[in-house]
Amino acid sequence: xxxxxxxxxxxxxxxxxxxxxxxxxxxxxxxxxxxxxxxxxxxxxxxxxxxxxxxxxxxxxxxxxxxxxxxxxxxxxxxxxxxxxxxxxxxxxxxxxxxxxxxxxxxxxxxxxxxxxxxxxxxxxxxxxxxxxxxxxxxxxxxxxxxxxxxxxxxxxxxxxxxxxxxxxxxxxxxxxxxxxxxxxxxxxxxxxxxxxxxxxxxxxxxxxxxxxxxxxxxxxxxxxxxxxxxxxxxxxxxxxxxxxxxxxxxxxxxxxxxxxxxxxxxxxxxxxxxxxxxxxxxxxxxxxxxxxxxxxxxxxxxxxxxxxxxxxxxxxxxxxxxxxxxxxxxxxxxxxxxxxxxxxxxxxxxxxxxxxxxxxxxxxxxxxxxxxxx
Ligand code: GLA
Numbered sequence: 001x002x003x004x005x006x007x008x009x010x011x012x013x014x015x016x017x018x019x020x021x022x023x024x025x026x027x028x029x030x031x032x033x034x035x036x037x038x039x040x041x042x043x044x045x046x047x048x049x050x051x052x053x054x055x056x057x058x059x060x061x062x063x064x065x066x067x068x069x070x071x072x073x074x075x076x077x078x079x080x081x082x083x084x085x086x087x088x089x090x091x092x093x094x095x096x097x098x099x100x101x102x103x104x105x106x107x108x109x110x111x112x113x114x115x116x117x118x119x120x121x122x123x124x125x126x127x128x129x130x131x132x133x134x135x136x137x138x139x140x141x142x143x144x145x146x147x148x149x150x151x152x153x154x155x156x157x158x159x160x161x162x163x164x165x166x167x168x169x170x171x172x173x174x175x176x177x178x179x180x181x182x183x184x185x186x187x188x189x190x191x192x193x194x195x196x197x198x199x200x201x202x203x204x205x206x207x208x209x210x211x212x213x214x215x216x217x218x219x220x221x222x223x224x225x226x227x228x229x230x231x232x233x234x235x236x237x238x239x240x241x242x243x244x245x246x247x248x249x250x251x252x253x254x255x256x257x258x259x260x261x262x263x264x265x266x267x268x269x270x271x272x273x274x275x276x277x278x279x280x281x282x283x284x285x286x287x288x289x290x291x292x293x294x295x296x297x298x299x300x301x302x303x304x305x306x307x308x309x310x311x312x313x314x315x316x317x318x319x320x321x322x323x324x325x326x327x328x329x330x331x332x333x334x335x336x337x338x339x340x341x342x343x344x345x346x347x348x349x350x351x352x353x354x355x356x357x358x359x360x361x362x363x364x365x366x367x368x369x370x371x372x373x374x375x
Contacts, residue, residue: 003056003063003100008044012124014116014362015040016105017161018196018324019315020170020185020275021282022260024290026155028217029176029228030257033264034157035185035358036165037196041103041116042365043083045124048096053087055080058102068096078150082117085145090122092131106352108202110314110321114150115158118142123163123362135362136178139163153214165361172264176230183267187357192272193329195304197339198352199296201320210317213290216249229253252289256282276310276326283313283323292318296348300339301325307335 002008015036022032048054053071056063057079064080071088074081083099099121105113122138125131133141139159146152146159160173160180169182187193221229224240229250237247237254259278266274283301287293293314300323301312309327316322327335336353343351 002044003058004046004054004098006046008098008100009046010124010128011042011044011365012120012127012362013040013042013103013365014118014120014123014162015165015359016111016113016116017158017165018111018194018322018356019157019161020324020326021256021263021279021313022157023256023282023286023313023315024213024292024318025229025253025256025260026157026173026175027153027214028155028221028253028257029230030253031172031174031176031260031264032155032157033170033172033183033260034161034165035170036161036361037105037111037354037356038359039103039105039111039116039354041101041105041113041120043117043120043124044100044102045121045128046098047094047128048098050096052096053084053099054097055083055099055101058100068094081150082114082145083121085149086118086121086125086142088149089141089144090125090131090133092125092129094125094129106198108321109198109352110316110318111196111198112158112162112316114146114152115142115162118145119159119162119362123364127364135163136160136180138362153211161361163362165359167360168358170267170358176228183264185267185358187329190270190272191329192310193327193332194356195309195325195327195332195335196315196354196356197300197304197323197325197336198354199294199300199320199322200349200351201294201296209292209319213249213292216246217253220246220250230257234258248289248291252285255285255289259285272310272326276312279311279313279324279326280305286314286318290318294318294320295346296320296343296351297323299342299346299348300351303339303342304335307331307338309335 304312
């Protein structure tokens with residue numbers, strides 16, 4: 001079923017993302033190790049002969065209709081601000097558009113449904129109107145839409161992962177130099193599984209906890225006179241005079257940047273026990289120093305480790321959302337059984353889970369194979 005009279009002239013899809021390790025360091029100039037998940041957002045676009053923008057969503061059944069000139073000052077519902085922000089910052093003189101959105105990236109689960117939406121639209125428009133942006137430029141436009149138009153500070157990890165990911169690879173994305181490379185991560189060859197556990201605690205990153213962490217890093221960087229916290233060594237940190245809360249936050253950042261380097265080495269030498277240990281240390285640091293975890297995520301990750309996972313940690317912005325678990329494949333269902341039981345005992349909402357492996361980034365959808373699901 002299409003939401004407008006005709007099938008879209010062009011369609012693109014982009015994935016949500018998981019992150020093996022490197023949490024809350026993208027906006028501090030760190031290296032992150034994300035990958036695309038299988039859930040994706042699809043966007044269909046058709047040009048119009050006037051200057052009207054219509055956006056409709058299969059999920060929310062919401063729709064908006066505005067004129068192009070209204071975009072700059074528009075302040076409507078958040079869901080529509082992501083695509084409008086992309087239109088705004090693409091900066092091209094486009095005609096009116098009919099845009100329909102469909103997808104299965106859960107919202108508020110820390111899996112970057114917003115990046116999936118921004119990136120699929122940016123790619124579709126870039127392709128259809130031959131705008132000539134490189135993939136990384138599209139990711140930056142999507143990030144700008146989120147920061148400046150939606151009003152949500154963020155780093156570039158989610159958009160880079162949504163656009164640049166490759167199957168069976170971890171994206172090694174350097175948020176300081178913006179260089180990307182890939183590390184092989186063939187789970188099947190090692191009988192490993194990645195389990196994403198959605199705690200069902202809906203985080204709202206626009207609520208302020210994320211922004212305050214972002215500001216803490218920025219104020220430390222300025223106080224220390226650095227171009228980037230990437231240049232902050234453990235020794236410099238020890239000697240620095242910092243407010244105790246800011247010191248805790250920055251200690252996480254410095255430690256997490258080191259853990260990413262160690263994880264890269266462990267991945268290359270296929271030492272997955274070491275990768276798991278580093279994930280566990282990342283969780284402890286996010287919980288105790290950065291203070292962005294929550295009881296549900298702590299419980300899910302504890303249980304996963306007890307059952308035999310190699311590593312488990314909260315993932316994404318935090319304050320709810322999802323955990324990522326690296327485990328021998330055969331333990332996946334046992335882990336979920338035990339997590340479900342433990343959640344029920346605590347009267348927490350039942351968690352959801354997804355078995356994942358690194359998938360492909362944003363793609364133009366082949367017309368022949370494309371169909372919006374009927375709903
Ligand atoms: C959110 C942001 C990202 C990143 C993560 C935490 O997903 O959008 O830029 O900061 O949180 O690592």
